[in-house]
Every structure is written in C-alpha cells, then in structure tokens.
Amino acid sequence: MIGDVVERSLRSPKVLISVSELFSNAAGSRMPEVLPDLLTVEISRSVVAACPTSALQVDEAAGRTHLILNYGECIGCTRCIAAGNGAFRYAERVARCGVRKEALIRRWDIQSRAEVVQDDLVLSQAAERIRSLVGRALNIRQVDAGSCNGCEGEIVALTNPYYDLERFGIHFVASPKHADMLLVTGPVTRNMAAALKHSYDAVPSPKLVVAVGACGCSGGIFEGSHAVVGPVDAVIPVDGYIPGCPPTPSMLLTGIVQVLSPSLSPPRRRK
Amino acid sequence: MIRTLPNSEAGVSRALDLLRTPNTRLVSIFGSTDDSGGRHVHYLVDVNGREYRMLTSPVTGPIPSATPITPAAAWYERELHDQYGIECDGHPDPRPLLFHENWPENVHPMIDNASHVPWTSTEGRYRFLKVQGDGVCEVPVGPIHAGIIEPGHFRFSVVGDTVLHLELRHFYTHKGTEKLFENTPVMDGVMIAESVSGDNCFSHAVAYCQAIESAFGISVPPRAQAIRLIGLELERMIGHIADVGALCGDVAFSVPSAYTARIKETLLRASTRFFGTRFWRGIAVPGGITRDLSNAETTGFSRLVTAAARDFAQMARLILHTSSIQNRFESTGILTAEIASQLGVVGPVARASGIRLDVRCDHPSGRYRHIKVDIPLYKYGDVLARARIRIDETAISMGLIDETLKELPAGSVLVPVPLSGNSEALSAVESPRGELLYWVRIRDGKIARCHIKSPSFQNWPALPLAMPGNIIADFPLINKSFNLSYSGCDR
Numbered sequence: 001m002i003g004d005v006v007e008r009s010l011r012s013p014k015v016l017i018s019v020s021e022l023f024s025n026a027a028g029s030r031m032p033e034v035l036p037d038l039l040t041v042e043i044s045r046s047v048v049a050a051c052p053t054s055a056l057q058v059d060e061a062a063g064r065t066h067l068i069l070n071y072g073e074c075i076g077c078t079r080c081i082a083a084g085n086g087a088f089r090y091a092e093r094v095a096r097c098g099v100r101k102e103a104l105i106r107r108w109d110i111q112s113r114a115e116v117v118q119d120d121l122v123l124s125q126a127a128e129r130i131r132s133l134v135g136r137a138l139n140i141r142q143v144d145a146g147s148c149n150g151c152e153g154e155i156v157a158l159t160n161p162y163y164d165l166e167r168f169g170i171h172f173v174a175s176p177k178h179a180d181m182l183l184v185t186g187p188v189t190r191n192m193a194a195a196l197k198h199s200y201d202a203v204p205s206p207k208l209v210v211a212v213g214a215c216g217c218s219g220g221i222f223e224g225s226h227a228v229v230g231p232v233d234a235v236i237p238v239d240g241y242i243p244g245c246p247p248t249p250s251m252l253l254t255g256i257v258q259v260l261s262p263s264l265s266p267p268r269r270r271k
Numbered sequence: 272m273i274r275t276l277p278n279s280e281a282g283v284s285r286a287l288d289l290l291r292t293p294n295t296r297l298v299s300i301f302g303s304t305d306d307s308g309g310r311h312v313h314y315l316v317d318v319n320g321r322e323y324r325m326l327t328s329p330v331t332g333p334i335p336s337a338t339p340i341t342p343a344a345a346w347y348e349r350e351l352h353d354q355y356g357i358e359c360d361g362h363p364d365p366r367p368l369l370f371h372e373n374w375p376e377n378v379h380p381m382i383d384n385a386s387h388v389p390w391t392s393t394e395g396r397y398r399f400l401k402v403q404g405d406g407v408c409e410v411p412v413g414p415i416h417a418g419i420i421e422p423g424h425f426r427f428s429v430v431g432d433t434v435l436h437l438e439l440r441h442f443y444t445h446k447g448t449e450k451l452f453e454n455t456p457v458m459d460g461v462m463i464a465e466s467v468s469g470d471n472c473f474s475h476a477v478a479y480c481q482a483i484e485s486a487f488g489i490s491v492p493p494r495a496q497a498i499r500l501i502g503l504e505l506e507r508m509i510g511h512i513a514d515v516g517a518l519c520g521d522v523a524f525s526v527p528s529a530y531t532a533r534i535k536e537t538l539l540r541a542s543t544r545f546f547g548t549r550f551w552r553g554i555a556v557p558g559g560i561t562r563d564l565s566n567a568e569t570t571g572f573s574r575l576v577t578a579a580a581r582d583f584a585q586m587a588r589l590i591l592h593t594s595s596i597q598n599r600f601e602s603t604g605i606l607t608a609e610i611a612s613q614l615g616v617v618g619p620v621a622r623a624s625g626i627r628l629d630v631r632c633d634h635p636s637g638r639y640r641h642i643k644v645d646i647p648l649y650k651y652g653d654v655l656a657r658a659r660i661r662i663d664e665t666a667i668s669m670g671l672i673d674e675t676l677k678e679l680p681a682g683s684v685l686v687p688v689p690l691s692g693n694s695e696a697l698s699a700v701e702s703p704r705g706e707l708l709y710w711v712r713i714r715d716g717k718i719a720r721c722h723i724k725s726p727s728f729q730n731w732p733a734l735p736l737a738m739p740g741n742i743i744a745d746f747p748l749i750n751k752s753f754n755l756s757y758s759g760c761d762r
Contacts, residue, residue, distance in 0.1 A: 142419045147758065148466045
C-alpha cells in the first residue's frame with residue numbers, strides 16, 4: 001500500500017552530508033595528487049610515460065624542469081600512482097572544480113620541489129559578473145553532448161538524499177529556456193554539435209556554461225576521434241570546468257557552487 | 272572460456288544457411304580488414320544457445336542481406352555499410368545509421384582515412400517513415416530530452432494520445448569508439464572499453480580483458496575471477512535498483528524513487544570505501560584485477576551489500592503492492608516473445624518476455640563456470656514483468672556476492688600479459704543490460720580490430736514495437752523499463 005511505502009521511508013535514518021564534508025572531497029574520483037617533496041626528474045619521466053592521455057607532462061623551459069598535471073585531461077587511471085614511487089597518491093581533495101581552464105593545470109618545479117602558483121586561478125570575469133545576478137537561485141539545464149553516461153549518473157546522484165542539491169537553491173530544469181547554466185558533458189560529437197549550439201542559443205543571457213568531466217574539459221580518451229568535434233569549448237564558450245572521469249557528486253557540487261559563490265572559492269596562495 | 276572458434280572462410284551464403292536453421296540466434300555481424308587491407312564480413316551466431324560460432328568471408332562486392340532471414344540483422348548491416356562500405360543486397364532499409372547529415376557520403380572510417388573529414392551540409396535529408404491518415408500527428412522528441420539522460424531522437428506518429436508508430440533515430444553519441452581501439456596497446460584498450468557505457472563500465476572492462484586473456488591463452492587467478500564476479504553482480508544490483516527507482520519516478524511516485532536512489536548511493540559509497548572507485552573503473556585489467564580485499568574488508572563489504580539488498584527487497588515488495596503502480600505497470604508496453612526473438616533481444620528485456628537467455632548460464636566464463644545462477648523468467652513482456660525481473664535479479668546477485676565473498680579463493684590477483692604477439696579471440700559477459708561481446712584481433716601487442724556487440728544496440732530496435740496502442744504519456748515509462756544505453760548503442 002502507498003502508506004507503507006511512505007512510512008518505511010520516514011523511518012529511514014537521515015543521510016544528508018554536511019557542506020564542509022562535501023566541499024572539494026575527491027574520495028572515489030581516483031584523481032591523483034602530487035607530493036612535491038618526493039618528486040624527482042626520474043619519477044616525473046616515468047609518470048609521464050605511464051600516462052595514457054597527455055595529463056602529465058614535463059616542461060623544460062628556461063633551464064628549469066617543471067612537472068605539469070592537467071586535471072582536465074586526467075581520466076583517473078591511477079597509473080601515475082603506481083609508477084610514482086610514493087610521489088603520487090589518491091587525492092583526498094580536489095579544489096579545482098568550477099574554475100577557469102588554465103586553473104585545471106598545476107605545475108611543480110622539480111629542482112625546488114615546490115608548486116609554481118599562478119595568479120587569478122578561479123574564474124573568468126564574465127562569470128564573476130553573472131553570479132552576482134543569479135545569487136543563490138540557479139536553474140541548470142544539463143546537456144549530454146556525447147558522454148558515455150558516467151557523468152550523467154553522477155549528476156543524477158546530486159539529487160539523491162545524500163547530496164540534495166536543492167538545499168543550495170539549485171534545480172535542474174527541462175528546457176534551456178528556463179536555465180541560467182548549461183552543464184555540459186561529453187566530448188562533443190559531430191552528431192550533437194548542432195543540438196548543443198541550439199541549446200546554448202536558447203538559454204537567456206546572462207548565462208553560464210560549465211564543462212563537465214575529462215571529455216567535456218579536453219576530449220578525454222576520445223580526443224582525436226573522427227566522430228568527435230572536441231571538448232565543449234570547441235563549440236560554445238565555457239565559463240567553468242569540472243574535471244574527473246567521472247567527477248564525483250561532491251566534485252560536481254563543488255564546481256557548481258564555486259562558479260556561483262565567490263566567498264567559497266579557495267584562497268589564492270602566493271609563492 | 273570461449274577459446275577457439277570454428278572460424279572458416281565460409282562464404283556469406285553458408286552463413287545465411289546457418290541463420291535459416293532452427294535454434295540459431297544472430298549475435299552480431301561486423302566487418303574487419305586483413306593485413307593487406309582486404310575486407311571481411313563476420314557472422315556471429317549462437318547455436319542451440321550453447322555455442323558461439325563465427326563464420327567469416329572475404330568481401331569484394333555487394334553481399335546478400337541477412338535481414339530478410341532475421342530482422343535482428345538490420346542495424347548490423349547498416350553499420351557494416353557505414354563503417355566498411357559493404358553493400359547488402361536486398362536490405363529493406365539501407366539508410367545511414369551511424370552518421371548524420373554532416374557526414375559526407377562514401378567516407379567509411381574503417382577503411383578510409385577519416386581523421387579530417389570535412390563537414391557537409393547539415394540540412395535534413397533523413398527520411399522518416401510517414402504515417403498518413405485522418406488525424407495523424409507527428410511528435411518529434413529529442414535529441415535533447417527533458418531529464419538528465421542521454422541524447423536520441425524519437426519520432427511518434429499519434430492519433431490523439433495513442434501511438435500508431437514510433438521511429439528511432441540514434442547515434443547522436445557516436446564517438447567512433449571501434450576505430451579508436453585501432454593501434455592501442457592491449458593494456459590501454461581497457462580504458463576505452465570503460466568509456467563505452469559509463470554505468471556498465473565494469474562489464475565492458477571485464478569483457479575486454481577476458482578477450483585479451485583468451486587471445487593469449489592466459490588464465491586469470493581464481494581470486495581475481497571471484498572479485499570480477501563480485502564487481503559484475505554489484506554493477507547489476509546498482510543498475511537494477513536504479514531502474515526500479517526510475518520507473519517509480521516516471522509514474523510520479525517520488526518517495527520510492529528517492530529511497531532507491533539512496534540505496535544505490537550506499538552501494539557506490541561502499542565501492543569507494545573498499546575499492547577506491549565508485550563505478551569500479553580501473554579495477555579490471557588484462558591479467559586480473561588491480562585491487563584486493565583483506566579478510567576484514569570482505570566481512571565489512573558483505574555486510575553493506577547484504578543490508579542494501581534486503582532494504583531494497585522490502586521496499587520493492589511494498590512498491591509492487593501499491594495499486595497505482597500496478598495500474599500503470601501492468602499490460603503497458605508489451606513486447607511479445609515472438610517479436611523479441613525475431614529481433615534477437617537479450618538481457619532482462621528478453622527474460623521478461625519469456626526468452627531464457629543469460630550468458631552466465633549459456634556461455635559461462637571465469638568463476639561463472641563453477642557456479643549455478645538462477646534465472647528468473649516472466650512471460651507477459653510488460654513494464655511490470657521487466658520491473659519484476661530486475662527486483663528478482665537484484666536478490667540473486669546479492670546471493671552470488673555473499674556466497675563468493677564467503678568462499679574467496681586465496682592467492683594472487685594479477686598475472687602478467689605478453690605485450691607482443693598476434694592473436695584473436697571473443698569474450699562474452701552478461702552485463703546488466705544483457706549479452707555483451709568483445710571480439711579483438713591483436714597484431715604486435717596492439718589492437719588491430721575490436722568489435723563491441725552491445726546489448727543496447729541489439730535491444731533498441733525492439734522498443735518501437737512495444738509502443739503501438741500505448742498512450743504517448745506512457746513512453747517514458749516503457750523506455751525506462753527497457754533502460755537501454757544510448758552511448759553503449761552508439762559507441
């Protein structure tokens with residue numbers, strides 16, 4: 001009976017996760033983290049060789065050797081953790097969600113074993129202007145532009161009782177015409193490029209676009225396929241990027257909230 | 272384990288003769304090129320539900336179509352034409368399948384250089400079937416849908432609320448995946464396999480790994496086989512629990528929808544806690560698995576899975592006793608056994624229409640060779656039957672996980688795989704959506720060809736045949752009860 005269903009549900013314990021526990025939590029994402037104290041040139045070369053995408057690279061400019069980790073290209077294969085001889089581990093927190101494309105890239109100077117920190121890591125100026133307009137009532141239209149449905153599974157999970165996205169005043173809507181933000185997944189396929197463009201055009205201005213997942217940020221594992229146009233920003237302008245393959249619900253939430261509220265952006269560190 | 276296949280230069284007509292004999296089921300048709308660039312067509316047939324038989328023939332010109340013999344061949348032959356430019360004479364519907372208007376005619380990516388194919392006009396040339404008569408309206412839906420789901424186009428012809436005809440147009444998420452496998456080192460291919468259909472990524476990974484292992488004649492340690500079984504059954508549980516919840520959501524019964532989403536999340540969090548990944552990505556690799564369980568973890572994991580499955584079973588019983596659910600689910604979207612078998616439908620959809628097909632019993636591999644799996648069967652083929660199949664299978668999967676964890680073999684979980692050599696092999700896995708096959712050809716330790724037979728590709732053409740006579744408002748419910756993957760189909 002219908003009453004029994006409701007009664008059983010009411011008796012179930014509360015599972016909602018607190019904001020502080022959620023924010024930038026990367027558990028289960030398999031994203032790597034670098035321990036710069038243990039970094040050597042040798043380790044850097046072996047992790048670069050192990051990386052199946054070009055997420056890890058060694059840059060030898062101006063006599064310094066830099067290790068570059070681009071979260072936007074990382075598919076979380078964890079090979080660098082296996083090959084990194086202790087200098088790589090599973091990240092517990094990934095704060096670079098909902099940031100500018102350049103901010104997905106982290107860079108370490110191997111000789112000094114320290115991170116090279118860039119300025120203005122978080123958001124584009126356009127996004128800063130828009131978020132002051134939408135405040136804390138955001139309508140999101142999700143568009144799958146060719147994903148494997150891994151990201152969709154995690155986006156749907158945002159609405160479950162653990163994450164409950166609606167507590168932030170954020171809703172998923174059925175039409176781009178009702179949306180403030182497009183949340184776009186997937187490498188944009190040839191067959192979806194026109195539909196994505198039409199959806200973007202249908203969102204009233206001002207609008208935000210967030211690219212989700214390794215495929216959305218960089219094309220991911222599908223980069224270079226004849227049937228794929230490229231990452232989301234190859235077709236429409238993008239304001240914020242959320243890495244991960246797929247990003248966990250907490251990373252998605254971090255990204256969406258971070259695009260929205262400047263007070264929650266991680267403090268800028270200066271060297 | 273499927274190791275050697277009776278594979279011969281058979282000639283297409285011999286393959287068609289085989290398809291005409293009773294007790295055969297078309298599994299897949301796909302193309303390949305040999306080392307000198309010559310095209311071949313492969314017919315994969317399940318004989319008596321016990322043996323996969325592959326018949327291969329070189330192709331120089333058009334070949335006779337298998338579709339008039341078995342409609343299950345229709346999409347495979349359209350794909351064969353799009354990928355390899357092989358014409359199938361007598362095919363009733365030779366329209367392009369994989370490519371839309373933006374793709375030039377006569378560019379076939381598996382034989383031509385397709386790295387920089389220009390865009391052609393995006394004006395509509397695609398010809399939908401027109402239903403004519405008094406009061407017939409067309410309702411186009413998609414590719415972008417109202418919910419958070421994958422893209423695809425549905426064209427309904429309706430009179431009032433009643434659907435007369437539904438036509439699908441898919442492949443919006445076509446990513447050229449089979450081509451992408453080419454020249455990938457065998458150890459890296461698994462990452463592409465994991466991105467074919469995200470919610471079934473472990474099934475795809477295991478199917479790929481088994482194909483590589485059987486190509487090289489490697490046997491995976493028993494402990495790794497057992498943990499793979501746990502992953503496969505957990506993926507099935509998670510998929511089925513989510514499906515039942517989504518079915519409730521589609522009839523606006525939001526309490527159980529939220530409740531099952533919660534149960535699903537507890538299982539994903541259990542996976543994170545014990546395996547470091549929510550969807551078991553990166554766990555299966557050729558040669559075994561990358562993550563082992565300690566004894567203490569075994570007990571903890573088993574307790575969480577069992578509790579979640581019991582919670583779901585009790586909720587599912589209450590759901591099925593709710594009259595509004597019975598009213599919406601019963602006799603909605605009937606797929607008859609006759610149509611299902613003509614279209615070669617597989618998985619829970621087939622079992623809900625009375626067709627007893629399950630790779631775990633019919634073509635077992637890994638640990639499934641040593642255990643018996645109960646296969647639930649319903650004959651009505653409606654939404655209710657498809658919901659019941661999933662509820663029953665969730666309980667059975669929980670039992671298999673619990674049993675396996677109790678008798679987890681000792682030993683290693685990974686053996687080395689040769690990184691060079693030439694070989695080919697086929698592997699089958701019962702994914703949550705049904706029969707999933709990988710066929711790989713390896714040259715110098717790299718993938719020369721990888722064909723994926725996905726259950727969604729097989730089952731999508733059956734969905735429109737469950738629609739006529741139903742009202743259009745029931746479409747989301749019927750579609751959800753099939754729960755097919757767009758990306759798994761489109762690849």
